[in-house]
Amino acid sequence: MNGAVFRNDVHAQLAQIARADIVVGIPSYNSALTIGHVVRAVQAGLAKYFPDRKAVIVNSDGGSTDGTTDVVQQSSVEDFESILLHHRVAPIAKLAFPYSGIPGKGSAFRSVFEIARTLDAQACAVVDSDLRSIAPEWMELLLKPVLEGGFDYVSPLYHRHKFDGTITNSIVYPLTRALYGKRVRQPIGGDFGFSGKLAQFYLGRDVWQTDVARFGIDIWMTTTALANDFRVAQSFLGAKIHDAKDPGADLSDMLYQVVSATFDLMENYAGVWMPVRGSEPVPTFGFEYGVGLEHVNVNTARMLHIFREGLVNLREIWLEILGAGDLREVERLGALDDAAFHFPPGLWSRIVYDYALAFHRRKMPAEHLIKSLTPLYVGKTASFVMAAQGMSQAEAEAEIEKLCMEFESNKDYLTTSWKKGGVP
Known part of the structure; x- marks a missing residue:
């Protein structure tokens, strides 16, 4: 299949670089205010932890109009002496360019995969361009398990506020864990490490003209690694600080994007997940420590209002999807x-x-289907928020663990119904 299309100047830079051990991708769109910090943290991490490795930082940009790519080119660590015990041997190159293809994070990642293949990179990482909490240590934690541990995929493990990441906590993590049998806690975390071999595998999938190119790339990467027997681990990165949203705000578009991508993957990999029962931990790297977390404000009264409105407006749809018994419980x-x-x-x-x-x-x-799930999801989230209000982070996590066990224990219901259902 055809690869990503690069401008002539990018081809020239790649020819000059020739090969690299490490490629770090930073997809962006109008991230001028934050991307400088991310680039400096990546540079510092590569310099400190991989001084002998040839590395390339790739900014794959979605057509920013705020000077994002200029910031990337201008950003550098002013004083390497302050962070290094020894001089860096190998240089760090930077590439910043607008990607081609369908607008979206997936197309940006595809360009990173393509460059990793072109440069025959052993290990790669991708990090978000708006991170406020990224530290140089993230490079070691995302790349070292690949370079030295033989892992193909390293998912992030963050401490997040108990009311942040509710789509992950109530749907994506429990579902992915029950389906594929691996406890990857942040399957849509956004910051990943992966092998050059896996990057090539990703490139070979025929998905780059689909919704994967627009959204859903994170869960697609995680699931593709799990379902195809690549070696998967996770690394503790501390806090992920970003602009968290009230889970009661209008998340129907995000819910649709994440859930539709997850359900699409269920179609593709039914033969893989059907026989799986139970789950097991994946190897975890990094020293887990407590971190201060930004508070997330949640309006539960508004959320319960949305849930009850759904009962009025979506009752017939819910009856068709849930059946009379579960609808009675919802009512x-x-x-x-x-x-x-x-x-x-x-x-x-x-x-x-x-x-x-x-x-x-x-x-x-x-x-239409998945957006009708929104009021139910909002009601479930409101219930969790009210129950966890006085809980510690650990106690709230224990509640999520109970939910995961329910998904695992009810999996027979899914597989039996799936086999009976078929596609009309």
């Missing part, structure tokens, strides 16, 4: 006072599975 929840509202984890796991089955059977257009 019972809707009749409770806010203070008594509690969304049972077993019910939630069945709802997510029912939506996956409806997607599989193509009961209605995918976007």
Whole structure:
């Protein structure tokens, strides 16, 4: 298949570089205010932890109009002496260019994969361009398991506020874990390490004219690695500080993007996940330590209002997807006072599975289907927020673990219904 298309000047730079041990990609779009810090942290990490390795930093940009690529070219660590015990031997090259293809993070990543292949890189990493918490140590933690441990994929492990990352906590992590049997805690974290071999495998997939190019690249990378028997690990990176959103805000577009990508992958890999039961930890690197986390404000009253509106406006759709029994349970929840509202984890796991089955059977257009999940997701999240209000981070994590166990114990329901359902 055709690779990514690069401008002549990029081809010339690649020819001059010839080969590299490490490629670090930073996809961006109008990130001028934050990307300088990210570039400097990456440079410092490469210089400190891989002084003898030839490395290239790739800024694959989505057509920024705020000077993002200029900031990349101008950003550098002023005083390497302050962070190094010895002089760096190998140079760090920088490439900054607009990517080609469908606009989206996936197309940006494709360019990084292509450059990794062209330069025959052994190890690669990608990090978000708007990170405020990235540290030089992230390079060691994402790349060393690949370079020295023989791993193909390194997922991030962050401490996040208990009310942040609710799509991950209530859907993507429990579902991915139950499907593929590996406890990858942040499957859509955004900052990953991977081998050159896996980058080539990614390039060979026929997905670059699909929604993967637009959105869903994170879960696609994680699932593709898990489902194709690549060696997967995770590394503790501390806190991920970014502009967290109120989970009660309008997340229907994000929910659609993440969930549709996850459900699409279920279609592709049904033969892989069907026989899997239970789950096991993946190797974890890094020293786990407590970190201060920014508070996330949540308006639970508004969220419960959205949930109850869904009961009125979406009842017929929910009946078709969930069936009469589970809909009765949902209606019972809707009749409770806010203070008594509690969304049972077993019910939630069945709802997510029912939506996956409806997607599989193509009961209605995918976007229409998944956006009808939004009020249910918001209600589940409100329930968690109210229950976890006085909990420590560890106690809140224990609640997520209970939810994961419900997904695992109810998996027979999914597989049996999937086999019976088929596609009409």
